[in-house]
Amino acid sequence: MSDLSFQVRAPLGLELATGDVVAVAEWSLSGLQFPGDSDVLPSKGILSIPFQGVDIRFPVQFKPGAEGRELLFDGLTGRQRETLAVFYRSILSGRMASTEEVITSLDTPVDLVPMEETEEEKTVATQGKTPRSLRVVWNLLVYCLIGVVVFGLLGQQIWTRLSSIPVGQARVVAELVEHRAPTGAYVDEIRVAPGEAVRQGQTLVVLSSPGHGGTLTEIRTDLRRAEADARQSRKALALHMEGLADARRPFEAALAQTIAARRVGDFLGDHTLQDMRRAQQALALFDAEISQRADDFHARREYLQDMLRAQKDDIAQLKRELSAEKDVGGAADIVALADGIIAEIPAFEDQFLARGDMALTLEEAGPRRVIGWLDEGMAAAVYPGMIAKLTAISGGQTRQIRGVVEDVVAMANPDRAGSFGLRVSVLPADWVMRDAPELLRPDAPMELRLARNPAWLAALKELIDVRP
Numbered sequence: 001m002s003d004l005s006f007q008v009r010a011p012l013g014l015e016l017a018t019g020d021v022v023a024v025a026e027w028s029l030s031g032l033q034f035p036g037d038s039d040v041l042p043s044k045g046i047l048s049i050p051f052q053g054v055d056i057r058f059p060v061q062f063k064p065g066a067e068g069r070e071l072l073f074d075g076l077t078g079r080q081r082e083t084l085a086v087f088y089r090s091i092l093s094g095r096m097a098s099t100e101e102v103i104t105s106l107d108t109p110v111d112l113v114p115m116e117e118t119e120e121e122k123t124v125a126t127q128g129k130t131p132r133s134l135r136v137v138w139n140l141l142v143y144c145l146i147g148v149v150v151f152g153l154l155g156q157q158i159w160t161r162l163s164s165i166p167v168g169q170a171r172v173v174a175e176l177v178e179h180r181a182p183t184g185a186y187v188d189e190i191r192v193a194p195g196e197a198v199r200q201g202q203t204l205v206v207l208s209s210p211g212h213g214g215t216l217t218e219i220r221t222d223l224r225r226a227e228a229d230a231r232q233s234r235k236a237l238a239l240h241m242e243g244l245a246d247a248r249r250p251f252e253a254a255l256a257q258t259i260a261a262r263r264v265g266d267f268l269g270d271h272t273l274q275d276m277r278r279a280q281q282a283l284a285l286f287d288a289e290i291s292q293r294a295d296d297f298h299a300r301r302e303y304l305q306d307m308l309r310a311q312k313d314d315i316a317q318l319k320r321e322l323s324a325e326k327d328v329g330g331a332a333d334i335v336a337l338a339d340g341i342i343a344e345i346p347a348f349e350d351q352f353l354a355r356g357d358m359a360l361t362l363e364e365a366g367p368r369r370v371i372g373w374l375d376e377g378m379a380a381a382v383y384p385g386m387i388a389k390l391t392a393i394s395g396g397q398t399r400q401i402r403g404v405v406e407d408v409v410a411m412a413n414p415d416r417a418g419s420f421g422l423r424v425s426v427l428p429a430d431w432v433m434r435d436a437p438e439l440l441r442p443d444a445p446m447e448l449r450l451a452r453n454p455a456w457l458a459a460l461k462e463l464i465d466v467r468p
Contacts, residue, residue: 007033008091013048013055021048029081029088031065031072041071049087056083085383093380163452164389165381167372167424169415170448172440175364177337181353185209185332190349198336198362205334205347205359216322223318230311237304240297247297251286255279339365343442367427368440370403372448373413374422382408382450388426391447392439399439403428405450424450 012024012032026033034041042062049056058080062071076084185207192204258276285292291299345360347353370390374382382405390401403426413419426448432439 006092008088010087010091011050013050014042015046015048015057016042017044029073029084031062031070033067034069034071041069049083058083089380089383164449165374165378165452167374167448167450169413170370170372170390170446172368172442172444172446173371174343174368174442175366176343177340177362177364178358179204179334179337179360179362181207181332181334181355181357181359183207183209183332184352184354187347187349187351187353187359190345190347192342192345192360194342194345196342198340198342200336200339202336203333204336204342207332207334207353209332219318219322223315223322226311226314226318230308230315233304233308233311237301237308240301240304243297248283248286251279251283255283334359336362338362341365363442367430367433368442369406370426370428370440370446370448372424372426372446373415374424376410376421378422379408379410381452382422382424384408387451389449389451390426390428392444394436394439399436401428401432401439424448 007026007028009025010027012027013021014024014032015021022035024032025035041064044059044061046057047060060076060080061074063074064070065072073081186209187205188208189206190204191206192198192202198204255276258279282292286298289298289301291302293299340362343361343363347357347359353359370388384405384407386405388403388405390403392399392401405424406427407425409423409425411420411423413421413423428440
């Protein structure tokens with residue numbers, strides 16, 4: 001969370017235009033929560049900050065915030081904002097803010113009154129000596145030269161120390177995403193190369209676990225055998241159905257024979273026709289594809305159809321097993337966890353990777369950053385949003401890069417065992433990756449300084465700023 005939005009609980013006084021003074025309990029560098037339940041919110045007032053037993057007061061103006069009773073500061077000067085920032089950072093760090101004072105001493109020369117001399121003494125004293133006026137000019141020139149040397153060599157270093165904070169162990173880092181083998185498997189295929197851009201979810205390395213290929217071969221063999229048996233059953237069923245007319249013919253002949261054995265009078269008189277009805281029913285059952293004996297035409301047809309259905313079920317089951325086994329094998333494949341560029345591929349084809357072995361690393365898409373370390377005692381002086389000055393080396397020449405402090409984190413220094421400090425993350429300007437990406441090579445060293453902005457320095461800058 002940035003310094004501008006994180007609200008702290010510390011009392012501030014706000015004197016309204018009516019003369020009333022209210023206590024503000026929640027505030028940040030961007031604004032404050034106006035207390036009470038009044039519907040009318042002030043647009044200006046005088047803010048009072050308790051600082052080392054003295055109230056620092058200055059006028060402020062407000063504009064409405066996003067929330068109902070939020071007031072945002074409007075038009076704060078640099079001194080006012082820095083005063084708020086000093087108090088704000090002291091609350092966040094839990095330490096009393098120190099006051100930096102610059103004391104300038106002016107030395108006033110004292111004129112010494114010489115004793116009177118005779119003319120002879122003056123003549124003797126000045127014989128063979130350079131005139132006093134020339135000695136004064138010479139001394140002034142010598143002092144000026146010494147001053148130029150001193151301030152030329154040391155002045156810049158002193159000013160740099162006063163106006164900036166050096167950050168140690170600064171180097172360029174890239175967000176690397178490691179891709180490791182999810183299980184023990186062989187590398188069947190590597191589908192990318194170092195420097196290649198990839199998308200999230202793209203398959204990078206194809207893996208196969210031991211025994212996976214043998215299982216697939218066994219399932220495919222059983223599937224081919226089941227499909228061959230099904231083809232034979234279809235042919236047998238089709239050949240059997242070609243004999244449908246021949247199988248029906250005996251039933252037709254039996255019915256015709258019973259009809260032919262009867263005379264016309266048999267159909268008109270009270271004669272039994274049971275044999276003819278049995279023959280007619282047998283033909284009807286045959287046409288309805290109902291088996292009448294265990295070895296007749298339709299019994300054989302039902303047997304072939306049942307066998308074909310069982311074979312189809314076996315084929316469907318084997319296909320499901322084959323698909324499941326392929327999915328198991330595909331689950332071990334390594335896919336890109338994010339958009340980016342392949343940085344390194346330590347694995348190679350036909351290699352066996354144990355579970356957790358490194359397969360490749362990917363540089364996540366996004367800007368590269370500069371990471372440095374500070375002593376933990378600087379916690380109150382460093383915050384996100386500070387201006388950073390980076391110095392890189394390219395082709396034997398130094399290049400100046402402007403950046404912004406992105407994050408400040410207190411943690412153990414991984415490069416120094418047992419060392420604890422502040423990790424400062426700086427985001428360089430956009431033009432670097434676009435116009436000079438060689439300046440931000442991973443692990444490239446950098447000189448990193450953070451621009452100070454204390455109240456006394458801001459006042460001094462305003463004092464010596466003579467620009468129109």
